[in-house]
Amino acid sequence: MELLDLQTLGFLLFFGFMASFIDSVVGGGGLISIPALMWTGLPPITVLGTNKAAQVMGAFTSFVTFVRSGKVDAWLIRRLFPLSLIGSGIGVLTVRQIPSEMLRPLVVVMLILVLVYSILKKDWGKESTYQGMSKRLLLLSGTVAFAFGFYDGFFGPGTGSFLLFAFLMVGFDFLGAAANARALNFASNISASILFTYFGAVNFRMQSLWGWL
Amino acid sequence: MIVGAWCGAHMALSKGAGYVRPLFIIMTTILIGKQLMDLFR
Numbered sequence: 001m002e003l004l005d006l007q008t009l010g011f012l013l014f015f016g017f018m019a020s021f022i023d024s025v026v027g028g029g030g031l032i033s034i035p036a037l038m039w040t041g042l043p044p045i046t047v048l049g050t051n052k053a054a055q056v057m058g059a060f061t062s063f064v065t066f067v068r069s070g071k072v073d074a075w076l077i078r079r080l081f082p083l084s085l086i087g088s089g090i091g092v093l094t095v096r097q098i099p100s101e102m103l104r105p106l107v108v109v110m111l112i113l114v115l116v117y118s119i120l121k122k123d124w125g126k127e128s129t130y131q132g133m134s135k136r137l138l139l140l141s142g143t144v145a146f147a148f149g150f151y152d153g154f155f156g157p158g159t160g161s162f163l164l165f166a167f168l169m170v171g172f173d174f175l176g177a178a179a180n181a182r183a184l185n186f187a188s189n190i191s192a193s194i195l196f197t198y199f200g201a202v203n204f205r206m207q208s209l210w211g212w213l
Numbered sequence: 214m215i216v217g218a219w220c221g222a223h224m225a226l227s228k229g230a231g232y233v234r235p236l237f238i239i240m241t242t243i244l245i246g247k248q249l250m251d252l253f254r
Contacts (some may be wrong), residue, residue: 020217025233026223028240058214063223108248113240118234128231157248161241174230174237182222189225211214 012036016054016210023055024062025178027185029159030055037210042203049201051195054210059186065178067151073176076133076141077183083142084149088188091153092195100155114165130171137170145184151185152188153195160185 005102015036023029030051037047066072118124144166152159163184167177196202225233 017217017220021221021224022219022236022240024214024218026237026240028244031225031240031243044244054214058218061215061218063220065219065226069226071226097254102232104248104252110246111241111248112246115238115245117247118238124233158241158244161237162224164237174233178225178233178237212216 001035006099008040010121010208011039020058023058023160024065024182026164027090027181028158029058030156033210035168037206040206042206045201046203049193049196049199049209050166050203050210052189053202053207054202056186056189056193057211059182060190062182065188066182069179071176071179072183073130073180076138076172077180079138080145080184081148081187084152084184084187086190087146087149087151088153089191089195090151091155091188092192093153094150095154096151103151103155104157107155107158111161114161118165118168125168125172125174125177128171128173128176130176141166141170149183149188152185153192159188 008019015032018032019029019033019036021029022032033051033055034047037051038044042050063072067074093207112175148159148163148166158179163181164177167173167180193202
């Protein structure tokens with residue numbers, strides 16, 4: 001039993017590290033962390049809640065790191081952050097009423113479009129061409145921040161890719177887009193983890209181990 | 214998540230956009246594969 005516990009610990013340490021390492025830049029850490037948490041035998045809803053509550057610590061860390069490096073556009077994120085936060089909260093509440101699985105085919109199509117566009121435009125995002133926002137673009141960005149916040153709470157897969165792509169579209173380079181996308185992802189993770197905690201879907205023992213890693 | 218995120222973010226900052234682009238493409242590709250698997254399962 002003790003050996004098994006050590007194995008489980010080693011397994012979680014390794015995969016938790018890998019998940020957050022990747023998640024801190026382009027998102028998608030859930031692809032690693034959720035199966036790893038499932039392996040521990042936790043119920044699926046607790047896996048999702050625990051993963052989200054742990055991810056918020058990683059998201060906070062990368063957010064702070066990118067802010068300190070000057071890669072986060074503070075003016076823009078100050079305006080978009082609350083929208084992502086509120087959107088995610090509404091998304092989590094909505095998923096309790098409406099099944100989210102219907103979104104999957106649309107998500108696949110959108111991810112393929114994002115991928116093809118990013119591959120074909122080879123020089124895209126090498127250097128930042130972002131020169132600020134017009135009122136119209138800011139309104140559109142606010143809508144996008146709210147929509148992907150909602151999406152993250154409601155369904156989730158690909159949120160990191162979509163957000164990064166959205167910041168590339170307004171002219172950020174890949175690093176700037178990743179930094180700003182992480183900031184909004186941190187916002188959506190906050191609401192989701194608060195609500196998962198409220199609904200009792202977080203295993204705090206696992207979250208502590210997983211979160212600090 | 215804290216240690217991994219710290220290392221990941223610092224790696225991105227030191228390597229720059231040239232590191233983020235392929236990582237983004239790889240993760241998006243894997244994500245599409247995973248979504249397709251879930252869709253047809």
